[in-house]
Amino acid sequence: MAYNVLLFADPGIDDSFAIMYALLNPKINVVGIVSGYGNTPKEQSVRNTAYLIDLGGREDIPIIAGTAGPLSGEPVQFYPEIHGPEGLGPIKPPDTLQNVEVHDFNKILEIVEQYKNNLIIVNVGRLTEIALMFILYGNNALKDVIAFYIMGGAFLVPGNITAEAEANFYSDPIAARSVMEKAHNVYLYPLNVTNKAIITPEMIGFLSENSPTPFRPLLQPAFDYYFKAYQKNVPGIKGAPMHDVVPLMAITNPEIFRYVPRRVKVEEFGDAKGKSIADFRPKPEAQPPKTLDYIGMEADIQKFVENFMEVFLQGELEKK
Structure with missing residues (x-):
């Protein structure tokens, strides 16, 4: 059985690996991708999503335009030193993707209705879009979603944007607070666990030679760019953490x-x-029990690595 997933992302290198992982994993059926600001501006995020979907031959997956900035209206800080000028390290998506159909927010409601009580929302970017759903359509707008799997936060460990805060929560804390209050059945994956989800250059080197997937040409250049950024920020690190793959896995x-x-x-x-x-x-x-969130605090990293490699070594993508 495949799980129906509506993915909120802002690709970004680790978001891009998450999208690739989701498209390749036979147990995940991606029913839509909401692309907004975050690691890159909204327009670039949409283009990167379209590029990955096109590479994977999954043009049937609707792309939904997310937001251009946080609920506060503050200017957005982007991170080209980590994700590259266009979000995929040194890779530039082809200009042929200019005329991709992009849906508006109403499409989210359609998807929730279509997969009523059989849909998981996964959010690996800022939380602005989900918060906006509650603002636009009321606190019960997403009541028919089974669960929310969110990458965000840091508990009793340092942040990665400030001493205290992780990037997704920091970039729109108003949205993050709202979502953590209003969403139900939340599974949260903070830096406590995602920082340990490290993939090494040797693993990526093996995949770039042996992965039969259409994403193979992207793996090495995107990872190398990302890894170099981490080597500057975390001296001695042996690989790069795939934060955004964690909730999907x-x-x-x-x-x-x-x-x-x-x-x-x-x-x-x-x-x-x-x-x-x-x-x-x-x-x-x-x-009250219904207000509790499930915070991921520990992970079997060896099994994480094994599953990551297994998914990227599977055969060609098939339409689901």
């Missing part, structure tokens, strides 16, 4: 991850802007 391989149920809140302003907070005391304050 958690859907199909739940045994890899261990969770702590806590209610998560996000600081919206000040020096701790974007900081994710949960009560980790030995006796945490009691919360």
